[in-house]
Amino acid sequence: MGRRQRQPRPRLVAALHAVQRLPEERFEPERPLWIAAFMDEExxxxxxxxxxxxxxxxxxxxxxxxxxxxxxxxxxxxxxxxxxxxxxxxxxxxxxEVGAYLELHIEQGPVLDETGTAIGVVTSIVGLRGYRVRLTGRANHAGTTPMQHRRDALAGAARIALELREAARAREAVTANVGKLTVEPGGANVVPGVADFTIDVRATTAAAMVELEGLVEATVARIAREEGLEPTVERTFALDPLELDPDLVDVVERAAAAAGASSMRMPSGAGHDAMLVGRHVPAAMIFVPSRNGISHSPDEYTAPAHVELGVTVLANALRELLGTGRG
Known part of the structure; x- marks a missing residue:
């Protein structure tokens, strides 16, 4: 797809093409094969x-x-x-009713593109915690309210965002993000009385996720207290890190080699449907490069040749899984 265009559900299209290849090659699967299109991943x-x-x-x-x-x-x-x-x-x-799960996805990061590697063999998926935070202060006139008398909800939200950013920077394999923020009443000359925002924190180990939970709660509570604000914190989602199935990871690696593709093992820093399905059945993922590591942006782009190679690797992996009695 070209610049400024979102790719039209490439995972679903790729899965259809990979499955279509099997009968074209007169391959007879030993068990049923489903194509799944899950809604609202984001x-x-x-x-x-x-x-x-x-x-x-x-x-x-x-x-x-x-x-x-x-x-x-x-x-x-x-x-x-x-x-x-x-x-x-x-x-x-x-x-x-499922025996194993495979998912093809763009990397959504820069590693494959920067290293010139064609296929990412995903070994694990990061843990995530999501929060919606509401800070309530007092809306007042921006010109007549002395600075020391303000209960500025936006100032509190800004401090929380910056402190979490610095905490994540000081740790290995940890991220923190404030991605949505609204303020009320929203006047140019009014001290914000309410700030409503999201927090997204991620880590690769269960121990790090526990630490991040405490960090978020303590940071919000302390800054709210210092700024004279009333906090409300709702946890909107919680998923622990997941190690993908080692045998399926090996299958993907062999499938890439059979396609003549360079590959590397790597973790996923994004959440995926595989991290839920993979808690019930063996699961693995295949990454293809994202140009310049850009994702969740109009500039998101993966070259058709990379998608096609991903389809080939997926088809190779399916052929091995469906013909070996694994299930």
Whole structure:
């Protein structure tokens, strides 16, 4: 796809092409093969990331129904408007019928592109914690309220964002991000009385995730106290790190070699549906390069040749899995 265009669900298209190759090669699988298209992996609108794979793996997603978007529309209402019933989401639970799971994805980072490596063989997926924080202070006139008398919610949010950034920089394989922020009442000459924002923290080990949980809670509480603010913290998602199946990782590595592709083993710093499915069945992932490491941006781009090579590696891996009795 060209510049300033989002790629149209490349994982689904790639899976279709990989599966299509099997009968073209007169390959007879020994067991059923499914193509899965999970909805709302990102969870941008309702803070309900991995919604589809949560439902598929038996997670209770009905509790997410009252989460609202920026316009106050709840997830439950949006689903009903589209003709779906949230109460029936449990019908999607089919993971018990799955023997193994493979996912092809762009790297969303710079490593493959910078090293000139064609295929990433993913060994693990990072742990994540997500929070929605609301700081309540007092809206007041920006010109007549002395600085020492202010209860500025935006100032508190800014301090939290910067402190978490510095804490993450001081640690190995840890990230922290504040990606959404709104203030009220939003006047140019008004001290913000409310700041509503998200926090996303990630780490590669369970111990580091526990440390980050305490860090987020302590940082918000301390800064809110120092700024005279009232904090409310809601944890919107929590997923521990996952080591992918070693045997399937080996299969992917062999599949890349069979395709004549250079490859390297690497962790994933992004969350994926595989991190939920992989807690129930053996799972592995294949990465293809992201140009300049850019993702979640209009400049996101993966060359068609790299996608095609990823399809070949996926097809090679499927051929080995479906023909060896693994399940």
């Amino acid at each position: 969870g941008t609108r309702f803070n309900a990331a991995l919604f589809g794979s949560r439902a598929f793996t038996g997670g209770d997603v009905t509790a997410l129904g009252e989460r609202a978007d920026a316009d106050g529309i709840t997830l439950r209402q949006a689903m009903a408007a589209a003709g779906f019933d949230l109460a029936k989401a449990g019908d999607a639970d089919r993971v018990s």
